[in-house]
Amino acid sequence: MRKQTMNRDWIATARTLSEALPYLQRYTGAIVVVKFGGNAMGDDSAMDEFARDIVLMRQVGLNPVVVHGGGPMINDMLARLGIASEFVRGKRVTDKATVEVVEMVLTGLVNKRIVQAINQQGGRGVGLSGKDANLMVCEPDDPELGFVGRPVQMNPQVLHDLFAAGIIPVVAPLGTGLGENETFNVNGDTAAGAIAGALRADRLLLLTDVPGVKNAAGEIVTELTPEDVTTMTEEGVIAGGMIPKTQTALAAIAEGVRGVVIIDGRVPNACLLELFTEHGSGSLIKP
């Protein structure tokens, strides 16, 4: 039954949709890579809301790709199995036993949870990892880190094929090697940057649990250039956990990604706010 009452909320909803038109037009056909980190995942309702935003993007003519992490979920499973784990410069030291757990947790549990959430919202999500169709071929990143991979060869055709079929690809950050039977654990941000670069994506959205890049006064900077990022990093204003994100952004832009946005995935409808409103959200890094 259609409701006939006209209150402020409904009028505002219609207005929001109407105001989104130029943004919808701007992004038609655009490739948007969304990095969904383990810390941004939250509970079931946050997962459903994220999935709904992704399905909406696809519905209005964008080509979204989800690249996920799952560090906290890997930590939980390693603890249950009694396997100790440590991080060096933000990356997990990954021996043979650890890489098996990483692959099982990311491609098994986390990937399928996201795929299921997308499908429950009426999308067609299909999960894959960097091994599928040789999407992400890696070399060892650093001998100290064991089976941590650095993407050296990307084969993104499979993603274009999935876009053409109306499918939303959901990618777990595992890579295959140049040798036989190698499996590499790739940092989720690194994987998202490499995939966005290979696709020459219009946008890479890095969903995290902080509101964006802060300046020396502690205020969020809404727009910055790669040069600003370099200066702010040299000055120590960009520091700690933000460095891997901004470095991923710079690498992705160097490969032809048109803009990278660091946003707070905990904000409701963070992706929609960024793409379809004047307001935007987080920090946009763009040449």
Ligand code: X2W
């Ligand atoms: C990460 C992969 C998962 C990830 C790990 O083992 O935790 C490396 O550190 P978040 O949730 O995005 O942090 N890989 C090499 O990146 O998860």
